[in-house]
Amino acid sequence: MKSCLIVDDSKVVRMVARKILEGLSFDIDEAEDGQKAIEACQRHMPDAVLLDWNMPVMNGLQFLQELRAMQDVHQPIVVFCTTENDMDHIKRAMEAGANEYIMKPFDSDIIESKFVQVGLI
Amino acid sequence: MNVNDFEYIAQLLYQRSGLVITQEKAYLLESRLNPVARKWDLDSVDALIGVLRTKKDEQLTVDVTEAMTTNESFFFRDSRPFDQFKDIVLPHLLEARAARKQIRIWSAACSSGQEPYTLAMILKEEAARLAGWRIEIVATDLSKEILDKAKQGLYSQFEVQRGLPITLLMKYFSQEGEKWRVSEEIRQMVSYKPFNLLTSPAALGHFDVVFCRNVLIYFDQATKGQVLARIAQIMPADGFLYLGGAETVLGVSDSFEVVPGQRGVYRLTGDGAAMNRKAG
Numbered sequence: 001m002k003s004c005l006i007v008d009d010s011k012v013v014r015m016v017a018r019k020i021l022e023g024l025s026f027d028i029d030e031a032e033d034g035q036k037a038i039e040a041c042q043r044h045m046p047d048a049v050l051l052d053w054n055m056p057v058m059n060g061l062q063f064l065q066e067l068r069a070m071q072d073v074h075q076p077i078v079v080f081c082t083t084e085n086d087m088d089h090i091k092r093a094m095e096a097g098a099n100e101y102i103m104k105p106f107d108s109d110i111i112e113s114k115f116v117q118v119g120l121i
Numbered sequence: 122m123n124v125n126d127f128e129y130i131a132q133l134l135y136q137r138s139g140l141v142i143t144q145e146k147a148y149l150l151e152s153r154l155n156p157v158a159r160k161w162d163l164d165s166v167d168a169l170i171g172v173l174r175t176k177k178d179e180q181l182t183v184d185v186t187e188a189m190t191t192n193e194s195f196f197f198r199d200s201r202p203f204d205q206f207k208d209i210v211l212p213h214l215l216e217a218r219a220a221r222k223q224i225r226i227w228s229a230a231c232s233s234g235q236e237p238y239t240l241a242m243i244l245k246e247e248a249a250r251l252a253g254w255r256i257e258i259v260a261t262d263l264s265k266e267i268l269d270k271a272k273q274g275l276y277s278q279f280e281v282q283r284g285l286p287i288t289l290l291m292k293y294f295s296q297e298g299e300k301w302r303v304s305e306e307i308r309q310m311v312s313y314k315p316f317n318l319l320t321s322p323a324a325l326g327h328f329d330v331v332f333c334r335n336v337l338i339y340f341d342q343a344t345k346g347q348v349l350a351r352i353a354q355i356m357p358a359d360g361f362l363y364l365g366g367a368e369t370v371l372g373v374s375d376s377f378e379v380v381p382g383q384r385g386v387y388r389l390t391g392d393g394a395a396m397n398r399k400a401g
């Protein structure tokens with residue numbers, strides 16, 4: 001079973017995403033900001049990260065930069081999932097090493113098709 | 122809606138578009154024709170059918186027929202067909218057409234344009250291999266309204282997220298408010314024309330690859346057979362036909378067979394190919 005870390009400061013979004021991804025047979029872990037997500041990755045590196053952008057303490061982009069700078073780890077596939085839906089944000093995310101990008105609002109079809117595209121399903 | 126009216130409209134749709142609508146789906150008539158009734162300042166779908174029966178207005182008939190089409194489509198729908206296009210169909214044609222350097226592709230029920238634009242993006246990505254080639258994508262649909270949407274190439278955030286990789290969105294789309302528009306370089310690779318699959322495609326010319334996906338499902342066996350027979354006539358012996366995930370030639374047409382190991386992709390059978398060579 002593949003694992004996915006859901007990083008979002010909204011409990012509701014985490015819950016919805018968890019439901020969808022559990023339906024796609026992922027083992028789920030959650031974090032409410034970038035800092036907690038880094039800690040979660042240090043404990044156990046997931047196969048995938050579903051990543052919000054705007055969060056307190058450490059935002060999604062900062063998290064991604066720190067994650068990609070980690071040496072000697074198995075780098076997970078990172079799919080952004082954010083209300084930031086302009087080209088500029090998309091480009092910055094992809095340049096920082098994101099694998100895919102979901103613009104909120106999302107539904108199960110979008111999550112599934114994006115996860116298929118990056119080879120997680 | 123009374124039985125008479127239902128029979129009348131079912132018959133009309135069958136003649137105009139091949140659509141088979143059964144009694145259990147009568148509710149679809151109500152929900153989809155309501156907006157047409159409103160547009161024509163009529164009180165109800167019953168009133169609309171009344172006018173249709175007495176006045177036989179051509180524009181109203183067209184509006185009704187178009188309103189009953191199902192236009193759902195996605196970029197890279199089912200993904201595999203497009204991998205097969207890139208990995209099997211295109212390499213074959215690059216070799217087989219090396220002398221003429223020309224390939225013609227037909228998206229035969231293109232709806233709002235996702236299918237032809239998907240093909241255009243794939244070809245654009247392969248541009249290095251295609252230098253000096255003339256590649257045409259002809260995209261047709263019965264519905265003029267949906268063709269207008271296709272030509273505009275303007276899609277909602279939902280539409281650009283199902284199936285379209287973000288890297289291609291970045292490369293080939295620009296943002297317009299809440300929507301996303303396909304770039305000019307991709308749009309100009311596709312030429313759109315209205316075309317009804319119940320008629321002969323001869324005037325469109327010959328096509329090396331035909332995408333006829335997710336439209337045969339609305340037809341009965343006889344219509345499916347006739348459509349496939351006409352497509353067979355405008356394909357070279359080594360052409361390729363794509364059908365949708367729920368469609369097959371089995372029991373419908375002897376002209377096509379599945380390409381071994383490639384579900385969803387069809388080629389002419391010996392008979393079909395021989396027929397075409399004779400016809401020249």
Ligand SMILES: C[S@@+](CC[C@H](N)C(=O)[O-])C[C@H]1O[C@@H](n2cnc3c(N)ncnc32)[C@H](O)[C@@H]1O
Binds near residue numbers: 191229230261263318
């Ligand atoms: C579900 S869409 C398929 C779109 C695309 N090929 C795909 O697979 O995503 C079906 C399309 O077939 C068109 N259609 C229905 N009857 C037709 C006919 N008789 N001739 C041409 N197009 C027709 C409809 O207008 C509609 O846009």
